[in-house]
Amino acid sequence: MAELRRWQQLPPGGIVTPGAPRARTGGWRTGVKPRVRLEACVNCLLCWLYCPDAAVRVEGETFVGFDYDYCKGCELCAEMCPAGAIEMVPEETRVD
């Protein structure tokens, strides 16, 4: 954790400029996280569309997995997935 900055060191209005360190918003996640079975995925990208943060990783136009630094465990992706490829698992479950 970087040292907290003083008020004089912050840009006006606290704006975020290019090159700013990325804030990880996944720290709020409690309990469960999504796990995908890519072999069942039909790449409809509904999970990407519905994710309220940036937890769905897409390379080119292909869903490749989750970035848990930005996942709050809201379960929307699992709810929306038409292929049943996403399931919510306990936080401590190891995922690749």
Added chain:
Amino acid sequence: MSTETATSLDLLTGGEAVAHAMRQIDPDVVPIYPITPQTPIIQAFAKFVSDGRAGGELVNVESEHSAMSAAVGSALAGARTMTATSSQGLALMAEVVYIAAAMRAPIVTALGNRALSGPINIHCDHSDSMLIRDSGAIQLFVENAQEAYDATLLAVRLAEHPDVLLPVFVCLDGFTITHSAEPVSLLPDDEAKLFVGEYRVPHPLLGAEPTTQGPFAMPDYYFELRHQQVAAMAAAEGVLESLVDELAGFTGRRYDPLEAYRLDDAARALVLMGSTAGTAKDVVDDLRSRAHPVGLLRIGSFRPFPTAAVRAALARVPDVAVLDRADSPGGAPPLFSEVAAALQGGRARLRSVVYGLGGRDFHPEDVEAVFDSLHDRGGHAPAYLGLRSGR
């Protein structure tokens, strides 16, 4: 406080005078919703736009909440942005005024001061301004149409100054200033434009270096980000003074953050804001002509409040009445609170007088009655001037 150098005068209402200032400023975006007594401002400005005399984008939004929201986005995207409102309109805007200040959006708003409901009323008092007292927005209170014009030009520079970057409200008393025609001296358009200059947003929303605006801030950063507004307000005091000097170079007029009127050897003084200063000055002149040592302090900048200057101006005045055109039920009225804080530890006897709510007239004899009450040290200033009271 002014010396006229202009060659010609126009007969304009305060609202029209502000609209002329807006025409000369030529803002890029004006998101607006009509409300009495602000309407003549935007009506006159809309005519300038439709006649091709101003080129900005007039956005007819569906509410004042939307007006200020659109203004925040517009100002931070890099467009010079103005709006105008009154009373309930400002109440609906208030949520976003705080956000505009926190996001450091330099939006200039003309505020035709009008009593807040209820009961519903359309006439002047300062309760609408006081609703956003703590928002982080600058508030300049003017005395007449001429000052409304001058302050609008100045407000743009003040808001956009890189050390300030705060919303500025130019507060003009509803009807008394917004609707009353007075001789007003306008700068030639090219001089007004030269004074106002170009708006350069320090960190544009879009472009080569795009930014994220309005971030979430948790307990680790909220306090620091709020404190930026305190610093910006402190900077605004100095910027305002230098802009008053600079504008005086164009107009030959000065409207300082506070105006001391015949205060030097005064034994009794009033402190007030807005158009009623004109009436009070006449009474001061009249009492002075009868050898009564009275004076007046008119506050032109309520935010930032010129605390040190108020303290200095009143340092040798033994009896002071602070006239508030707004009340704070259950507490001290807002202007009184400021003056009392400025004079703490001093020796002045302070009285609080609330007057003129909902457009209640303020006559010369009312001013004299307040001065009289200060003369009698055992007496009591009327805490609520002109209030009918008793069973």
